[in-house]
Structure formats: structure tokens, C-alpha cells
Amino acid sequence: MSHVYELYYKAFETLRRVPEIKTVEDNDRYCKVIGQVLQEHLTVIPRLAMGVLECRDLMKPEDIDKFMNTILRARISRRVIAEQHLALTETFNSPWHFADAKFQPDADFIGEVFLRCSAREVVQRCGKLCQDLAREAHGADAPIPEIILEGHLEATFPYILSHLEYIVGELLRNSIQAVVERHRDLTSPPPPISVLICEAPQHVIIRISDRGGGVPRDLLPHLWSFSKGPRRRTRLRNLHQVPKMAATMQELKFEEKVRLKPGPAVSTTETNAANQKSSILKPRGSSLGSLTSRPPDLRLGIGLPMSRVYAEYWAGSLELHSLEGYGVDVFLQISKLGNKSEQLTTRASLDAV
Template identity: 25%
Template sequence: MIKMIKVRHNNVVPMMALGVQQLKKSLGRKIDYQDLDEIHQFLDRFYMSRIGIRMLIGQHVALHDPNPPPDCVGYIHTKMSPVQVAQTASEDARAICLREYGSAPDVNIYGDPKFTFPYVPTHLHLMVFELVKNSLRAVQERFMDSDKAAPPIRIIVADGIEDVTIKVSDEGGGIPRSGLPKIFTYLYSTAKNPLDEQSDLGTTNIATMAGYGYGLPISRLYARYFGGDLQIISMEGYGTDAYLHLSRLGDSQEPLP
């Protein structure tokens, strides 16, 4: 029963995002991002609670698995290799980019593949996937009509005493400084609104390349859930660096609302 509850709510995030997009569409031109602060805070609390509930349900179900994968305690992988997870997440993001644009920039990963630490691989996969997907789109759109080869996206995994930091660097042209405060709000996306293309919620493809505007804020919540954080540093005209900090001390409390 618990397992079914979790499955039943799998697509809550895209559904909520579509709802927010419809709201945005109905408000039309008269959106004032300051007024939407309340919606943003509500969604932050809502999604953070959801991450906590899903973590508990997932952990409970996984602990009752008769054949757990090696080195796993429920959802937590005690010897997770961030380099390997970044590899899989990048391949998934490149597959979507290939499907959307017909080509995808390379992704180069730097770091020790043998380095491991305890973490939840599904959470890390989701965060790296979102960051790489954003970078792929930026680079792809910047170099699409150019005769220059698209520069690769670089992922660097650093192993510190307190934090494991993953940096995703691209040369996709960056974000203007005026846009930086908006990138963590749920109503902002530089991509076109997916609702402009298809208004029928039933047929929307959940794993779209972009446009819902919730990739970054949700990824930051996942990072903060275990005491980490996500920061975006941009050089307009060049590219963007995303720093994903993952706490490795394992003593953080759930930051529940």
C-alpha cells in the first residue's frame, strides 16, 4: 500500500508545474515577481515536505526489500561514487538533448571514479541531470547555427572534508545578472512555455528538455534537504558555473518547514 502511495504521486511535480504555468498564462503580461513571493514560498514548503515524505516512504519500502543491492541501507548507498552517478545523469540528459535537437555537446567528467561517500543516489542523479540538461540546452542553442564546434560541458567532482562539491561548467552564454534572482523561482524559465505548444495536460511528455522552470529550485531543495546547497555563478557572454555542495558530515537535521 505504501509503495502504491509513492507511485501514485510520482508525477506531482510536473502536474504542479503545469498548474503554475497555467496560472502564469492566465495572469498574462501583468506578472509582478514580487507578488508571487507567496506562491514561491508555498511551493518551497510543499516540495520540501514532499521530498521528506518520499524519502521516508522510499527508505521504509527499500528496507523491506528481501534482496537489497550491495552497500545499500534502504535508499542510502554507503559507497556511492559521485563520478559514476554524474556519468549516468549526463548520459540521460544527453539522450534528451539528442532527441530534442538532433545533436548534443560532449560532457567531460573530472574526478576520482574510485572516490565514494554515503548519499542517496536518486537525489544526486536528479540534481546533476537537471544541471547538465540546462547546460546542454544553453550550449546547443548558442552554437546551433555556428560553424564552431560546441564546447564540451565540464563536470568536476571535488572531495572536501565537510562537503563533496560538484561543479557543472558550460560555455552557453551565461545568464544576465538581472535574471539571476529569478532562476530559483518556480515561475521563471528562459525556455518557451510548454503550454503554448500543447494545452492538453494528459498528453504532455513529462521529461521535456525545458520550460517548466522548476529544475533549479527543486534541485536546490534536494541539496538543502541533506544540509548541502546549490549556487549558480554566471558570466554573461561566456557561460555558467553551477556549484552543487553535498554535505558529507551526515549530521544535518531535516530542514522541514
């Protein structure tokens, strides 16, 4: 907690000393400051998770969870604004910004917002990454389940790709890990993971269904809590390994692998748009990347509550239904950005943080 506090205090002291921006050159210098602050704050999420576990006996669990949800929403707000400013600045400085340019590579992007995000392609990219990580952890002969997509596969919507990839990545990681552990001793192929995509005028719903045995009874009441649960020491020990991954090439590798360089299954349109954007915008490290691309057996206990915070921030929702002994159904509702007022925390809550 002290580490996180010092980071925010340093950021405040740095930003308040930035002189008034009057020219493009002033803005360029300001962007360098913002970029440095973003890099320094890559360790905030794992350090916060460690902090709430260390403070578990000093505060009520519901108070700790309320604090975590509030500060994470505030962090999302600040980081989205900062990354959006950097992305718009880099687009403005590109040779394709001017009206007479023959090539407009960012037509599908407004800063960090991808206007034609495809749920099918995000699931395919994240699914392949999670399957590859599972093979690395359990061996090439491990019973890795197939991912079957159905429903409205052509649905597109505006969204911030890194947020959606984190949520979908965490959900698929959990499902794949559960199926592998439950069926590792069987000779027949494991049951597949079913992903159903449903599109409505205002939102898109992604249902992920697995047959991994369901959530253990002792964990079910604590799924959405940052501080409660019977495996505190294991989670704390694993979290100590995560900060070493922050601001390293592993995070940039995640973005290149999942976001900027889609595999063969991705359509030409999105591939071109993503690769064109990568040629202009320098990839920025993301603490979400290291959390999603960590080894499957490194369990942190914050994937589901973190995913719910990100989903609800953009006026969506995340629900889980477990049938013990059989499997899990997870429902992710994604509101199409711009069609609904996002459920941001109040200004008073932000100021309180």
C-alpha cells in the same frame, strides 16, 4: 491545486484506516498500500508547478515560493520514509537477508541509501543520457558538447541515488541545451562542458562549467522562483504535457537506464551492486524520472528551484554564477549523509502544510 489537495486527503484517509501492524503479513499488506499511494502521487510535482503559475496573480510571488519550498520539503520527507520502508521490507523478504546466506547483494545499500555513491559515475551516467536526449531532439549531426571530468574522481559518499541523479541531470541538461543552441551554426566542435569534483571530509562539491552564453538578463532574477518570470504561458503549456508522462514506462526506463543498468564506464563494483539490488527490489516509478528524461526543448522552469530544494534538504547547497555572453558555473555542494544534521523543515512547518 485542487488535484493535489484531493490526492493528499485520499492518502490520509487511506493510511489512517490501516490497522495496527502486528505481523510480517500485516506489514506486507501495508506495503501494498504505500506503493499504491506513491504511484498515485507521481503527478504532484508537475501539478503543483501548474498550480502556482495559475495562482500567480492571486498571491505574492514570495508567498507562493515559500509555500512551494515548504510543501516540497514535506513531500520529500514523506516519500523518503515510504520508499525506505518498502526497500527495507523487500530486503528483509529476500533470500539473502538471513545471517547464513552465502551471498549478500545489498551490502552497499541501506534501503534506498547507496553507501558508496560515486560522483564521477553519476555524472557519466546522467551526462550520457542527456547527450542522447539532445541528439534525439536536435538530430545526430547536432553539435553535442563533450563532458570532461576532473578533480577527485574516486570520491564516494552515502546518498540517495535518485535525488542526486535528478539534480545532476537537470544541471547537465541546461548546460548541454545552452551550448547546442549557441554553437549550432558553427562548423567547429562546440566547447566542452567541464565538471570538477572536489572532496572534503564533510562534503563533495561538483562544479559544472559551460560556455553556452550565460543566462539571459530577463531570466536571471527569476532563476530560483517557481512563480516569477517572463515566460509563464510557455511554462504552463509545457507543464500540461508532463503529467501524461507520470507513472508510465518512460519513468521506469529512466531508472533502468540511469540507475540500475549503468553503461560501460561504470565500475564493476557499482554495476554489480546496482544490478543485484534491481533483482530484488521492484523498480518504483519516480516523478523525478519523467522530469529529467523529458525532451530538451520541453522547458518547465522548475528544474533549478527543484534541484535547490533537494540539495538543501540533505544539508547541501546549489549556486549559479552567470557571465552573460560567455557561460555559466554551477556549484553543487553535497553533504555526506550521516556526517551532518540534515536541514529538515521544522515540525511546525510540516504540520502547517
